[in-house]
Amino acid sequence: MNTIQKKIWGLVSVVLLIMIIIWLTLTYYNQKTQEQYNDILQRYIQMNEVTSVSDQVIMNLNNYLIEPSAAKKDQVNKSTESLRHVKKEINELRNMENTFALTNYMNLIDSLIETTERTMAFRDQEETESSASEFTEASRISKYISELTLTILDNELKTYDHFYRDIIIQSKELKKLGIWLLLLITVVLLFITYWVSLSITRPVHQLTKAANELSNGRFDQSITVESNDEIAFLAKTFNAMRININRLISEIQQKADLEHELQENKLLLKESQLRNLQSQINPHFLFNTLNILSKKAYLDGAEETSDLIVSVAELLRYNLKRLDHPVTLSEEVIVLKQYMDIQKARFTDRLRFNVEIDPTCLDVLIPGLSLQPIIENAVIHAVEPEEDGGTIWFRIHPGKDFVFIEIKDDGKGMPLEKINRLLESDRIEIEKHSSGIGFRNVVKRLQLFYGKKNLISIESEEGKGTSVHLKIPYKQEEGNHD
Incomplete structure (x- = not known):
């Protein structure tokens, strides 16, 4: 050095x-x-x-x-x-x-x-x-x-007369030589002094400029000092400090974003639970009442009505669970079928529901009430407005790292603006026409539960229907759910 x-x-x-x-x-x-x-x-x-x-x-x-x-x-x-x-x-x-x-x-x-x-x-x-x-x-x-x-x-x-004269001439030449040497030495020393001082002051200037950039909050600019002395070592140390500060700021920002997501998750849970409470008047009483009505209908010989009331009761009991409590895909499918039984009783032949399920995928964990809101949207937007009703396809098939779920309808479809609005999970909104758990609510809960994004996508073309695709990981990140 x-x-x-x-x-x-x-x-x-x-x-x-x-x-x-x-x-x-x-x-x-x-x-x-x-x-x-x-x-x-x-x-x-x-x-x-x-x-x-x-x-x-x-x-x-x-x-x-x-x-x-x-x-x-x-x-x-x-x-x-x-x-x-x-x-x-x-x-x-x-x-x-x-x-x-x-x-x-x-x-x-x-x-x-x-x-x-x-x-x-x-x-x-x-x-x-x-x-x-x-x-x-x-x-x-x-x-x-x-x-x-x-x-x-x-x-x-x-x-030796010429010798004495030569001595006199040499003395004069020596005097001139001394003057030229003095000038030459002065120029050389000035140049060397300038070079040495520049090699010292230039790195100091570069370091000062970098310090000003840091003082203005620009931590992403690298500090470069072209020298090989103590100032270069100081610049390397200064650059390491800049990187550490920048990393610390990033970590603080990530922690702030995580805290924001946790607060939103808590708000989501509170709003969902509040909506459930608001949509239910003494739900346990209603559940017991539905059980009584089911038995009464069975005793009166109305078996179809009894089965329908049982489906409503089971659906109500399932909705009483905590929304952040994980369930198996098998449980979700059972609840989904009960919900569709209720809707078929409502729409009769106007609702056509096709199911393709690979049994090897049913042990995967998923947040409760993740599939019903999506099916409910399909019923509301693709079946209910149409005089001839509509068809809904529900498919589950395995992949390498994910279980793929597809919910497709043959409705009128939706524009790209609405698709983007539904997938913007940063805005929590409870849809009035749903059972209380909106589509964006599902998107947000899936992201929070698995710690991943881009787990849900929508393909739609106006006049040709809508297809919702879910990617459910076989294993979720540890600590992302209770």
């Missing part, structure tokens, strides 16, 4: 590296110039030293001639040895331009040394005139050395 601290240290390292490179460059050029200058100066010093040493030789030799002694003789020998040493150093100064002059110069030094030695030898032999003559020759050679030194120095100055 490229941390912000690493970026700052990287910027500092670049600055230090550039400064070190500049320092090394300037030091190199300065050292090179200084070495050349020291080399020339050393040449001048060595040549001047020859003059000094030759003068010292003449002075020591004169002192020895005036007053010979071992100490003064030793001084002469030392100065002579120094002259030989200087001669070796002078030989190292030889180049293409001063070869001839240095050769003469070294020959003079050799002559001075030989003359000095002869002077000392004549003085030791007490040959005064010879020693004086040699001393005069030595003095003359020493003067020649001094003059030739000045000549060689003058030639050296002329030779």
